[in-house]
Amino acid sequence: MAATVGRLLRISAKLAAGGLKVTSGGLKVTAAGQHAGLLQRSCFSTASSRWSPAVTQPAPAFKATAVHDGEFKEMSLEDFKGKYLVLFFYPLDFTFVCPTEIISFSDKASEFHDINCEVVGVSVDSHFAHLAWINTPRKTGGLGHIHIPLLGLFVIDPHGVVRHMSVNDLPVGRCVEETLRLVKAFQFVETHGEVCPASWTPDSPTIKPTPEGSKEYFETVN
Structure with a gap:
């Protein structure tokens, strides 16, 4: 999965040798781990007909080396069982748009933790490059101290099933x-059995997935 999504993001298929960054109270940055399982699953391509099967399917297992609080540590998908997981792909360390996204995720890390969700990032860099980026001050283009690890994005539920995926161009x-809103919406549906309409927030009405429930919803909001 890492390599195929990486190609969609216009980065090298060598993503298989790249890294993951994972948050658990602090930054974990993974690198060159065993991504064979990710590569064997080629359910992603630029053809839209190949994208849809990924959603609702189990995420492929992965293992990698992480950087957590300045230390290298092994991590895997198994470590996140029972939690929601945001899988966050970015092209390279020391780039331009990426640090703005990563810092934004870091600033919201406690809010993700509050809803039992971790954030995982993947890039082509080694864990040594990740550590160097973390140790570079934000004023000079580095990450500084951040609370998450670290352009496709996937939401994986506590059962390891992909619930959402999106990819945008690099700029x-x-x-x-x-x-954050998407994770809360998937959690609401799983807990309450009702569905979330467009632009749903925790304060918005939801829809019972029946003809009667749909009618009741539209009578309420219109």
């Missing part, structure tokens, strides 16, 4: 608030 950053 435009992603909206962290929207990612």
Whole structure:
């Protein structure tokens, strides 16, 4: 999965040798781990007909080396069982748009943790490059101290199933608030069995997935 999504993001297929960054109270940055499982699953391509099967399917297992609080540590998908996981792809360390996104995720790290969700990032760099970027001050283009690790984005539920995926071109950053909203929406549906309409927020009405429930919703909002 890492390599195929990487190609969609116009980065090298060598993403298989790249890294993951994971948050758990602090930054974990993964690198050159065993991504064979990610590569074997080629369910992603530029053809839209190949994208849809990824959603609702189990995410492929992965293992990698992470940087957590300045230390290298092994991590895997198994470490996140029972939690929501935002899988966050970015092209390279020391680039331009990426640090703005990563810092935004870091600033919202506690809000993701509050809803039992971790954030994982993937890039082509080694864990040594990740550590150097973390140790570079923000004023000079580095990350400084951040609370998450670190352009496709996937939301994986506590059962390891992909619930959302999106990919955008490199010059435009992603909206962290929207990612947080999506995780909350999937959690609401799983807990309450009702569905979330467009632009749903925790304060918005939801829809019972029946003809009667739909009618009741539209009578309420119109």
